[in-house]
Amino acid sequence: MIFQLFVALFMQPPAGQSEFVPLSQLPESEKLPAAPLLVIAYAVFLVLMVFYVWTVWRRLNKVEADMRTLEQRGMKNAR
Amino acid sequence: MRKAFAPLAVVTGLLFAIAPFVIANAPYEQTMLLIQKIFYFHVPSWVAMYCGLIVAAIASILYLFKGSKAADRYAVSAAELIVVFGLNGLISGPLWARKAWGVWWQWDVKLTSALLLWLMFVAYLLVRKYGGPGSEKLAAVVAIFGAAVSPFVYVSVNIWRTMHPKTSVVPDIIKNPTTGFAGPLLLSMLAFVLLFCLLLMLRVRLAERQDALDELYLAYED
Numbered sequence: 365m366i367f368q369l370f371v372a373l374f375m376q377p378p379a380g381q382s383e384f385v386p387l388s389q390l391p392e393s394e395k396l397p398a399a400p401l402l403v404i405a406y407a408v409f410l411v412l413m414v415f416y417v418w419t420v421w422r423r424l425n426k427v428e429a430d431m432r433t434l435e436q437r438g439m440k441n442a443r
Numbered sequence: 444m445r446k447a448f449a450p451l452a453v454v455t456g457l458l459f460a461i462a463p464f465v466i467a468n469a470p471y472e473q474t475m476l477l478i479q480k481i482f483y484f485h486v487p488s489w490v491a492m493y494c495g496l497i498v499a500a501i502a503s504i505l506y507l508f509k510g511s512k513a514a515d516r517y518a519v520s521a522a523e524l525i526v527v528f529g530l531n532g533l534i535s536g537p538l539w540a541r542k543a544w545g546v547w548w549q550w551d552v553k554l555t556s557a558l559l560l561w562l563m564f565v566a567y568l569l570v571r572k573y574g575g576p577g578s579e580k581l582a583a584v585v586a587i588f589g590a591a592v593s594p595f596v597y598v599s600v601n602i603w604r605t606m607h608p609k610t611s612v613v614p615d616i617i618k619n620p621t622t623g624f625a626g627p628l629l630l631s632m633l634a635f636v637l638l639f640c641l642l643l644m645l646r647v648r649l650a651e652r653q654d655a656l657d658e659l660y661l662a663y664e665d
Contacts, residue, residue, distance in 0.1 A: 398478035405481045405535040406595050415528050427652045
């Protein structure tokens with residue numbers, strides 16, 4: 365009970381902002397750095413290309429495997 | 444064509460290996476500074492996509508009017524690459540815009556029409572995959588329509604008011620090599636076009652093998 369009273373009295377959230385104050389210049393600490401965006405852009409390209417080549421390679425392997433299976437089945441039927 | 448694959452792969456690999464160093468040494472743009480360096484992968488991505496559009500359109504016309512199966516293989520391969528390079532352009536663009544414009548995306552005519560063009564080729568691939576027999580012809584019409592619309596996407600920045608830079612930026616850079624932007628841009632463009640050619644050859648090979656497999660299935664069914 366006393367603990368709940370303590371929480372209610374002393375652990376209140378901060379008061380809401382009552383007004384907005386205009387500022388013409390953004391502080392340096394708030395400015396969005398360009399480097400991470402640049403690195404992400406180049407990394408996305410690399411990942412995209414590797415992923416695409418991998419999907420083509422995987423599909424090509426599957427087609428080749430299917431062809432081998434079909435040819436083997438054909439040879440068995442011929443016998 | 445297959446003999447050219449290995450030397451082409453080596454040249455492309457070398458170009459992509461030296462590109463980061465050339466881009467890092469390129470001068471900064473006065474207002475956009477570091478983030479402008481996305482330009483060297485963003486613009487070539489769209490150049491590669493437009494190469495895909497030309498191939499897809501010519502191949503689709505040949506398929507529709509001559510019934511060439513080989514042309515159809517080129518069309519579907521180019522369409523897939525349009526989606527891949529277009530996706531790269533659509534991801535790198537917002538990363539650049541976030542810093543340069545302060546927003547990830549702007550529903551202006553250039554960005555929206557580029558997205559719609561890309562979606563048109565996503566639709567092409569969906570039609571090819573799930574459209575059933577005869578979907579090749581419908582997809583070919585979609586590809587021709589997409590290619591016919593693409594010049595309007597390119598010139599839209601000159602017609603309508605948009606935040607996107609005008610089409611004159613790239614020709615101006617190439618005309619004035621002393622600014623230092625032309626070298627890295629041309630190198631990246633060449634690397635992307637060669638990569639497009641390589642991936643097209645690889646994808647066409649897959650399409651050839653898929654057609655051979657289909658013929659084999661038909662032969663066994665008979």
